[in-house]
Amino acid sequence: MSSAVDRTPCPACGAPLGGRAGCQRVFDQLSAAAWQDLTRGSVHNLVVDAYAMQHPEEYGKSAKSYFQHLTALGCGLEHHGEAQLYWSIAPTFEHTPPPPKPPLLVERGSLTIALVVGEAGSDYAARVRDWAAAVWLAYASQHALAHERLAIAHRHRSGARR
Numbered sequence: 289m290s291s292a293v294d295r296t297p298c299p300a301c302g303a304p305l306g307g308r309a310g311c312q313r314v315f316d317q318l319s320a321a322a323w324q325d326l327t328r329g330s331v332h333n334l335v336v337d338a339y340a341m342q343h344p345e346e347y348g349k350s351a352k353s354y355f356q357h358l359t360a361l362g363c364g365l366e367h368h369g370e371a372q373l374y375w376s377i378a379p380t381f382e383h384t385p386p387p388p389k390p391p392l393l394v395e396r397g398s399l400t401i402a403l404v405v406g407e408a409g410s411d412y413a414a415r416v417r418d419w420a421a422a423v424w425l426a427y428a429s430q431h432a433l434a435h436e437r438l439a440i441a442h443r444h445r446s447g448a449r450r
């Protein structure tokens with residue numbers, strides 16, 4: 289622990305990790321680690337979608353990417369990230385365009401990636417879930433839009449089944 293640690297909050301999510309660049313560095317490190325660690329890998333979709341919805345300036349530029357991450361976050365939490373449904377979300381945009389993007393939220397959740405930084409202990413997955421749930425809660429006003437998209441994904445998946 290160094291006293292020189294940069295605690296500047298990220299302007300997008302508020303994590304005290306050294307501004308926007310420091311926050312991104314942590315996300316990139318978690319993403320790299322997820323490839324090598326089953327515990328991390330099992331919840332990494334949640335990490336990606338929670339992070340995206342706390343940084344929609346970059347990860348939700350288009351309505352399509354915005355709603356993809358929002359819907360995926362809902363799927364991750366409400367459907368335990370059921371893989372088949374999760375991967376059915378992106379293809380829906382090929383036939384059903386997204387609605388207009390809502391104005392970006394200012395409050396994006398009381399927890400941030402700072403909660404899951406560091407070593408992946410046995411409670412890593414639980415901490416990721418807590419963080420993701422806080423982000424999802426912040427987006428309560430847009431749950432209906434996510435559920436709508438999830439319903440489309442569900443139909444699409446059922447229809448695609450042989």
Ligand SMILES: [Zn+2]
Pocket residue numbers: 298299300301302303308311312342343
């Ligand atoms: Zn951030």
